[in-house]
Amino acid sequence: xxxxxxxxxxxxxxxxxxxxxxxxxxxxxxxxxxxxxxxxxxxxxxxxxxxxxxxxxxxxxxxxxxxxxxxxxxxxxxxxxxxxxxxxxxxxxxxxxxxxxxxxxxxxxxxxxxxxxxxxxxxxxxxxxxxxxxxxxxxxxxxxxxxxxxxxxxxxxxxxxxxxxxxxxxxxxxxxxxxxxxxxxxxxxxxxxxxxxxxxxxxxxxxxxxxxxxxxxxxxxxxxxxxxxxxxxxxxxxxxxxxxxxxxxxxxxxxxxxxxxxxxxxxxxxxxxxxxxxxxxxxxxxxxxxxxxxxxxxxxxxxxxxxxxxxxxxxxxxxxxxxxxxxxxx
Amino acid sequence: xxxxxxxxxxxxxxxxxxxxxxxxxxxxxxxxxxxxxxxxxxxxxxxxxxxxxxxxxxxxxxxxxxxxxxxxxxxxxxxxxxxxxxxxxxxxxxxxxxxxxxxxxxxxxxxxxxxxxxxxxxxxxxxxxxxxxxxxxxxxxxxxxxxxxxxxxxxxxxxxxxxxxxxxxxxxxxxxxxxxxxxxxxxxxxxxxxxxxxxxxxxxxxxxxxxxxxxxxxxxxxxxxxxxxxxxxxxxxxxxxxxxxxxxxxxxxxxxxxxxxxxxxxxxxxxxxxxxxxxxxxxxxxxxxxxxxxxxxxxxxxxxxxxxxxxxxxxxxxxxxxxxxxxxxx
DNA sequence: TATAATAAAGTAAGCGTTTGCAAAAAGTAC
DNA sequence: GTACTTTTTGCAAACGCTTACTTTATTATA
Numbered sequence: 001x002x003x004x005x006x007x008x009x010x011x012x013x014x015x016x017x018x019x020x021x022x023x024x025x026x027x028x029x030x031x032x033x034x035x036x037x038x039x040x041x042x043x044x045x046x047x048x049x050x051x052x053x054x055x056x057x058x059x060x061x062x063x064x065x066x067x068x069x070x071x072x073x074x075x076x077x078x079x080x081x082x083x084x085x086x087x088x089x090x091x092x093x094x095x096x097x098x099x100x101x102x103x104x105x106x107x108x109x110x111x112x113x114x115x116x117x118x119x120x121x122x123x124x125x126x127x128x129x130x131x132x133x134x135x136x137x138x139x140x141x142x143x144x145x146x147x148x149x150x151x152x153x154x155x156x157x158x159x160x161x162x163x164x165x166x167x168x169x170x171x172x173x174x175x176x177x178x179x180x181x182x183x184x185x186x187x188x189x190x191x192x193x194x195x196x197x198x199x200x201x202x203x204x205x206x207x208x209x210x211x212x213x214x215x216x217x218x219x220x221x222x223x224x225x226x227x228x229x230x231x232x233x234x235x236x237x238x239x240x241x242x243x244x245x246x247x248x249x250x251x252x253x254x255x256x257x258x259x260x261x262x263x264x265x266x267x268x269x270x271x272x273x274x275x276x277x278x279x280x281x282x283x284x285x286x287x288x289x290x291x292x293x294x295x296x297x298x299x300x301x302x303x304x305x306x307x308x309x310x311x312x313x314x315x316x317x318x319x320x321x322x323x324x325x326x327x328x329x330x
Numbered sequence: 331x332x333x334x335x336x337x338x339x340x341x342x343x344x345x346x347x348x349x350x351x352x353x354x355x356x357x358x359x360x361x362x363x364x365x366x367x368x369x370x371x372x373x374x375x376x377x378x379x380x381x382x383x384x385x386x387x388x389x390x391x392x393x394x395x396x397x398x399x400x401x402x403x404x405x406x407x408x409x410x411x412x413x414x415x416x417x418x419x420x421x422x423x424x425x426x427x428x429x430x431x432x433x434x435x436x437x438x439x440x441x442x443x444x445x446x447x448x449x450x451x452x453x454x455x456x457x458x459x460x461x462x463x464x465x466x467x468x469x470x471x472x473x474x475x476x477x478x479x480x481x482x483x484x485x486x487x488x489x490x491x492x493x494x495x496x497x498x499x500x501x502x503x504x505x506x507x508x509x510x511x512x513x514x515x516x517x518x519x520x521x522x523x524x525x526x527x528x529x530x531x532x533x534x535x536x537x538x539x540x541x542x543x544x545x546x547x548x549x550x551x552x553x554x555x556x557x558x559x560x561x562x563x564x565x566x567x568x569x570x571x572x573x574x575x576x577x578x579x580x581x582x583x584x585x586x587x588x589x590x591x592x593x594x595x596x597x598x599x600x601x602x603x604x605x606x607x608x609x610x611x612x613x614x615x616x617x618x619x620x621x622x623x624x625x626x627x628x629x630x631x632x633x634x635x636x637x638x639x640x641x642x643x644x645x646x647x648x649x650x651x652x653x654x655x656x657x658x659x660x
Numbered sequence: 661t662a663t664a665a666t667a668a669a670g671t672a673a674g675c676g677t678t679t680g681c682a683a684a685a686a687g688t689a690c
Numbered sequence: 691g692t693a694c695t696t697t698t699t700g701c702a703a704a705c706g707c708t709t710a711c712t713t714t715a716t717t718a719t720a
Binding site: 005007054 | 708709
């Protein structure tokens with residue numbers, strides 16, 4: 001155990017200056033004579049003084065802390081986003097308070113409120129979707145917030161995404177040129193905007209290719225659900241499939257292989273997350289590539305601007321996507 | 331934008347009591363007459379008052395926040411541990427400040443100090459290993475800390491682990507009964523205690539089975555390194571291999587398949603993390619199972635006790651491991 | 661050299677809570 | 691009704707730092 005904490009006051013006394021001066025050299029604010037600056041700096045180092053972030057937060061009403069909200073700590077999609085956020089936040093010296101809501105939307109508002117009471121300077125919100133309620137709460141609170149990989153219906157909140165609708169359409173169109181039975185696997189949430197966009201993309205394709213049969217299959221997230229959904233795929237004689245979640249796709253892939261169905265010859269599978277799982281799958285998983293890391297990074301960068309009250313003209317960022325053909329599509 | 335924040339003072343005024351009383355009902359501390367309690371409670375709800383965690387932290391010297399330190403945000407191993415931590419922390423109403431050190435040990439101490447200045451009540455430290463320096467820093471600071479999935483040489487710090495040496499020995503022994511050329515893939519850090527234990531486990535097996543050739547292969551973490559390491563495996567005609575990292579194992583698996591090497595017939599592969607990746611691999615990856623989620627949970631539980639200054643008799647927890655045979659071993 | 665600017669340093673009032681201690685109120689026992 | 695407990699409450703001092711404002715020192719200007 002060390003001796004009790006050293007405060008700015010201790011430093012001031014030892015340096016024979018006022019706390020204000022010490023504060024100034026610590027923060028680099030205001031004018032301080034170079035000479036005193038050095039003296040104080042030296043003493044700070046000698047004493048091993050480290051400012052108390054909590055006190056600072058209370059006094060300045062800024063915590064240099066941002067809240068990151070995500071539904072699941074153990075999910076490659078959010079983790080890659082989070083990594084982008086984390087790296088940029090480091091660049092700007094922000095600390096991160098993590099809040100996971102573990103699936104249920106129920107307590108989301110409480111979680112958020114807890115973030116508020118922590119006085120975070122800003123929030124990056126990630127999720128499969130965002131409810132109007134949450135969106136309003138965030139908006140009304142007036143605390144800088146940006147959505148990453150998710151978008152709200154009303155477009156009240158700044159966000160960083162790809163164009164889900166267009167991406168889906170592209171894939172669907174490509175499939176439509178070769179097959180007549182195509183499926184989109186979508187998660188069974190009701191209020192999911194992102195999924196909505198995907199469905200719209202498919203609808204558009206369906207309109208353009210009226211003879212082709214387009215199917216929506218609803219399934220949960222995760223590998224097991226992919227495994228499970230394969231039977232439906234098989235029963236319906238689907239020839240090509242687009243999923244949202246890599247784990248689901250891999251489930252389908254593996255279920256197919258296990259049953260001796262050849263991929264991509266008998267079934268083409270494309271996913272839409274392009275996490276690093278895609279490379280580990282066999283056959284390697286084709287995917288719409290969302291630049292997850294970049295999305296996180298851009299979101300965080302935007303948030304720093306918002307927190308500094310800089311004007312950000314385009315608050316609805318759409319990053320380019322790609323379609324990456326690996327071995328699960330022809 | 332909402333009207334400016336409501337403080338405990340506002341509530342007190344409206345309820346016509348002192349701040350002290352409001353504080354008491356908020357925290358459930360001290361005696362308050364049931365009648366006033368209800369009145370105040372009501373007003374709190376009506377006004378939508380939420381205590382300011384920062385001020386509270388400053389006044390009480392407790393932030394109900396713990397720091398989680400990990401090297402990589404996007405790594406299934408740490409994520410599963412983190413999930414265990416997160417769930418338990420939720421149970422006890424602790425918030426989480428996340429700090430990732432992104433690989434380099436360089437700035438670890440700074441990162442930790444930043445955690446200190448945030449006045450966290452406790453720390454869960456995860457990493458591939460822990461340097462003596464960091465260990466001492468943590469120890470001297472006297473802030474409750476527990477290591478999860480890692481152990482320090484000196485055993486100064488409480489920790490939760492499996493018995494790496496024994497687990498390795500078991501696998502090695504099993505391999506030794508069938509083959510005469512066996513490898514252990516280990517990460518090329520110098521000061522890695524966990525790896526050390528593994529090597530010791532192998533050494534023991536080597537001693538017991540002197541005719542068998544045991545090999546240590548050094549490689550970095552991650553899928554690509556697994557891919558890369560396969561050539562060495564092949565060149566040395568290794569027949570069975572144990573890796574630390576699932577991604578590395580999958581790299582080996584895939585490289586082998588890609589080159590037409592049959593697994594497990596021509597090469598047995600076992601890993602030691604048993605993240606959910608193991609199930610997604612084809613063939614499914616056999617693995618020593620570390621109960622990662624539980625390790626995280628136990629670590630966090632222990633931390634709560636430490637923070638409450640309860641005595642914890644056994645501070646070096648060893649959780650049982652299993653050897654799970656899937657399809658990559660016979 | 662006097663005077664206006666400007667730079668450097670200090671003062672002290674917060675920031676929103678908690679909490680030890682004291683005061684007031686409500687019970688009890690006689 | 692008095693004296694003494696025991697509850698309830700309120701007061702006000704921290705907690706460690708920032709920052710508007712003031713004072714003092716320094717430099718530039720004429």
